[in-house]
Amino acid sequence: MLKSLIKIRLQGIFMRSMKGSKKQKITAGKIVLMLFILAYIALIFGTMFGYMFNMVLEPFTAIGYEWLYFGIMAVLVVLLCFIGSVFTTQQEIYGAKDNELLLAMPIKTKDILLSRIFVVLIINYVYEALVALPCFIVYFGQIPFDIIKLLFFIIVIITLPLLALTLSCIFGWLMAMIMKKIRNKTIITMIISLGFLGLYFYVINKLPDYLISLIANGKTIGEAIRNTLFPIYHLSIAISKTSAVSLILYLLCVLLPFALVIYLLSKNFISIATSKPISKKVKLKDSDIKTSNQKMALFKRELKHFTSNPMVMLNAALGIAFTVVLAGALLIKGAELLDMLEVIPGQYRSMINEFIVPLLSIAVIATSSMNIISAALISLEGNRLWIIKSLPIKTKDILESKVALHLALCIPPGLLFSIIGSIVFSLNIIDCLIVIIVPVVFTIFEALFGLLVNLWKPKFDWVNETVVVKQSASIMITLFSTMALVILIGICYIGFFSDFMSAKMYVNMLLVIFVIIDLGLYYLLNTWGIRRFEEL
Secondary structure (H helix, E strand, O other), X not given: OHHHHHHHHHHHXXXXXXXXXXXXXXXXXXXXXXXXXXXXXXXXXXXXXXHHHHHHHHHHHHOOOHHHHHHHHHHHHHHHHHHHHHHHHHHHHHOOOOHHHHHOOOOOHHHHHHHHHHHHHHHHHXXXXXXXXXXXXXXXXXXXXXXXXXXXXXXXXXXXXHHHHHHHXXXXXXXXHHHHOOOOHHHHHHHHHHHHHHHHHHHHHHHHXXXXXXXXXXXXXXXXXXXXXXXXXXXXXXXXXXXXXXXXXXXXXXXXXXXXXXXXXXXXXXXXXXXXXXXXXXXXXXXXXXXXOHHHHHHXXXXXXXXXXXXXXXHHOHHHHHHHHHHHHHHHHHHHXXXXXXXXXXXXXXXXXXXXXXXXXXXXXXXXXXXXXXXXXXXXXXXXXXXXXXXXXXXXXXXXXXXXXXXXXXXXXXXXXXXXXXXHOOOOHHHHHHHHHHHHHHHHHXXXXXHHHHHXXXXXXXXXXXXXXXXXXXXXXXXXXXXXXXXXXXXXXXXXXXOOOOHHHHHHHHHHHHXXXXXXXXXXXXXXXXXXXHHO
């Protein structure tokens, strides 16, 4: 039974990643494409980690800290496995939707739990391979081969993901307990996801600095690992010095906590899997019933539906997070930018000042181009579209509520960045208005364009809502079109208009053009768009 459960769960993960709709078949071409994408990701990460290991191996060996090489590998493996699988652990073990169904069958609780643990463990081995393989290739490519070292290395590679899995189970349990006491789980999941994403970009950006720091402060880092990370230290000593005692100590530090966590989960799995959030019984009063006009009700409906799925929000509105981060960076680093401008000679400073307004405008529309909310709202209706169409509501109001959602979510972050930019660079009132209005007009264009494309290419036969924002044609067309448009705006000025038009004048011209395009798209939405929606 355990083997069958593992097979079913692995097939489920494979089907979710390969099938975009209920009717879609898995073709050989799609499998090849998926394998190509996975190979590309593995190559990128493998090259990055391989470069890092190649940089630190010789300095660490020279100062007698060869063990630190494996310590760095172990820390990276644990972090990558933990970050990559913590949400999977929470969903597979604590939040799986088929818990009650499986518990009602004549299946051992132990088999249900182990099947889910095994699936997460396989995912951890995939993440581990991205770090461990480059580490292995670099080390044994430069150090004389030792069969005992190889054996100890293999033992460590097999058992190290268990440490990350133990931490993921504990953190996943804490998340599950917290989620039961919080009403808006979507926001919490969104914040944690953005936190991990921000951490990833921060580490990638700071990787060269970290390499220099690792090389320059190897002894200090080694002492920190020795004093605080007992299992990692003995893991490193076991491989570098082929110490059987250190290997045993490391295995005890990994296997005992893992066994304890599995034991506690098996004893409490039924209560964990079937527990429901505590809800209060509230007596409804007449004063609790709130009403709103039809357009506001439609907008609230769109907002509630969109914010109910954190993965949909993360994929469709990532530009909002980038815009806020960009605004924060400008606020913090604004003084440094002004100091840099003061150093520039006067004859060049005026030329740079000419580009401040265009650059601020382009920065906002570049991050806004990653917002594809309106391009998914028709498809997200799915097989429930007939409900909204059957109500005595004007089609125009339905479509405008979807446009309004995109604008309500995307315009405020752009305004925040524009206002901060205007204050930091002390823009005059005219330039300030331009920096504010240009992103707003572009956001209106993006909202109308995305909704029209979604009306043209809707996707209703999805298996999971996340498929809509990852694999649908309307999303791809909108995303790549808006991003290409931003690039084209820059290329057109550099290649054609810079000789006879100032950058500010070019931005003013773009503003007029986008206003005209927005009016045209709004007219198209109220003519062809209404007819197309009624045909769906």
